[in-house]
Amino acid sequence: MGAVKLLFIVQRPPYKSENPRLALTHAIASQTAEIYMDEGDSVVPTMVFVGDGVLNAVKNQQAMKLYGVTTTESHIKSCLLIDLPVWVCKEDMERLGLKENQMITDAEDMGAELKTKFVSYADIQKEMETVKHLLFF
Amino acid sequence: MGAVKLLFIVQRPPYKSENPRLALTHAIASQTAEIYMDEGDSVVPTMVFVGDGVLNAVKNQQAMKLYGVTTTESHIKSCLLIDLPVWVCKEDMERLGLKENQMITDAEDMGAELKTKFVSYADIQKEMETVKHLLFF
């Protein structure tokens, strides 16, 4: 099968639902999926935040300090750290009045090289066509 | 304290959420609450279906036949059977194009005397002002 592409699409805001977190933790699990796969196979996920889901990528989340629960922010940074692409829909940011300087743009503090990509919905549509499976959260 | 009035307000459609069912079963539990109360005290609930919640009162629900789960319809009828008032908002029925002949109007098949009351939102607002506590489901 070789490399199989998956698109993880988060369309809801964080915390009121476990879904955005589960999208991130499942995508990150692609790193260790080899043990269940044949030689040469792999899964290659991309994380996409779209619609109200772009609110997941707002920075300075304090869930750990206030509720003792890992922030969605730290999961997004973990994705960047393992070179897992994180995309945020530009049009939805604009609709909600979110500026890039409010968003998680990188995880340099953790040593990650990959940066968040702010993309247009057309890019997301194109990626939906390219991947093998869609996972809406 | 005497008789304490409670308003159970269901604003969501049935089945996609456990809430409407829990509203009904909790309201019905008022019948047996005496064991926890002082002599002379009682709770007097009214069930109200409002907004998209009026869809709970559509008749001929087949959840038991198809999924093996008690219908919301049968819970509504149980309310009528124990003389627990069931109100459905007329304006919302009209908005959604629901006619009275599509709705649960009575539980005569179970021997109930009380009938569903189709009320205006103004009546519901008035009741919200009268009761001691509101329970939104």
Next chain:
Amino acid sequence: MGELTLGVFPSLVGSMSLDFAFKLAEAGIAKGHKVNMWLSGNAVMMAKKGQKPFKDYSHLEKRMKELMGKGMEVTVCEACAEARGYHKEDTPEGMKRASMDWYLAKTVKTDRLLHIGGE
């Protein structure tokens, strides 16, 4: 000082409404109020002891026990618990199990009721 009853229905992991309810209860007790809590629907997930405290998930067993130690009554819907496979022996110490009429009865004397339906 007054009496506040919280009826909580959303699940332990997900909406964080249970986190809200316990924080509110804590603040209420700190101000000297009597607080009661009724757990029903998916909130009966609190009625299973031995939950592992991972940082990715809400974990409230410890806080609940502290608050019960300060006089909060916590009662869980028995039928909702049994339907999910939580039996008497699974119940955390200090938590009571009862049928829904317990909650209805509490509404009579309580000064305030915050019913968190959710989900």
Next chain:
Amino acid sequence: MGELTLGVFPSLVGSMSLDFAFKLAEAGIAKGHKVNMWLSGNAVMMAKKGQKPFKDYSHLEKRMKELMGKGMEVTVCEACAEARGYHKEDTPEGMKRASMDWYLAKTVKTDRLLHIGGE
């Protein structure tokens, strides 16, 4: 005949999405397809045996066992289960526990994936 993988995340009681998933699996198996199921999030509520079959609540343990008897693989997210207090000894017979990578790996060979995020 093909292979269909269902990823299911909503809770046992509430949305009825688990009822949907098992009915779909049943129909798929009846048509000769191979069906796999991944249970994560609140859907790990399936990983607690001894749930009482009340008529007011979805009860799927029996149907799940029948379908596993017909070759359906059912695997549950281990961390999600432990966080909710469902341990190894609680797991219904025939159900596997694994980490999330099991689901990711399944997506490689399966012909179709229906991911039911929900809630």
Next chain:
Amino acid sequence: MKLAVFLSDWRRTEETLERMKAEKLGVILVENGIYHAVVKEKGKDSPVLSKAGANFYVLSDDLETRGFTAANVNSKVKVIGYGDIVDLIMNDYEKMAWL
């Protein structure tokens, strides 16, 4: 792409669907999504049913569970069962989205 979208809710997921494009698009109404097939809010069809080029299906089990029958269903929508959904997934579409 050949995309089957499962609409499982009534009020929350229409916007996501509105944006999606596919050469072949199936919209399968399940759970509370069935209200798109039977409710005419303020006398109008659900906006979902105006999605251009889509084929619409509604699951009879979820329709009848909620007290509706094929007689109530909008003429744009075909009433199907679980077996039909399996065939749509395995034969007619390649990718699935559950909204």
Next chain:
Amino acid sequence: MKLAVFLSDWRRTEETLERMKAEKLGVILVENGIYHAVVKEKGKDSPVLSKAGANFYVLSDDLETRGFTAANVNSKVKVIGYGDIVDLIMNDYEKMAWL
């Protein structure tokens, strides 16, 4: 009546609030309800904030959890903590509605 409405969501519960009347009305934004206080969709305030005669509050814990601070909050809305909510419930309002 003196009514405190807890808005815990962003997209689903505004209509119910819109209809409600009370001599004294408090709207307490919690959980995802906080977005009503900080997001200006298409440049506009949330319609919730135009509810006539209401007092608006937002829970700082839920605001900061989601990456926002008092600096982002609409000037119509007062930032409060859990202790303040207790006082509002016990002293200022009589009935509560969690939407």
